[in-house]
Amino acid sequence: ISIPKRHIVVWDSICSNEQRAQYSLESFRYERPTNIPPARAGDCGMYSLKYIECRALGIEFSKKDFAKPNGKTMRDKMAVDIFQELPDAHDFENKDNDANLGAYEG
Known part of the structure; x- marks a missing residue:
């Protein structure tokens, strides 16, 4: 834009x-x-991200590289890549508030 x-x-x-x-x-x-190339149902988010990534890097986008068997591997790799780019990604302590898990029970 x-x-x-x-x-x-x-x-x-x-x-x-x-x-x-x-x-x-x-x-x-x-x-x-x-x-x-068209995305398949349910793949549009990952498809869009990978397409944008290829465009940004000047890499040819190959529909065959986006074959269904590769879907889980691509999602896992994308999650790891995003996590590794987070500032202080490895400094997280218990931020999920486990101590208060029972607060809304009963």
């Missing part, structure tokens, strides 16, 4: 033409590439 240029590039593998019509982009110049 470039606000000064009033330009948006929409990377969308899900919305139908009817859904797209709901959003007014009249004041923006935009492009909607059509060569995006």
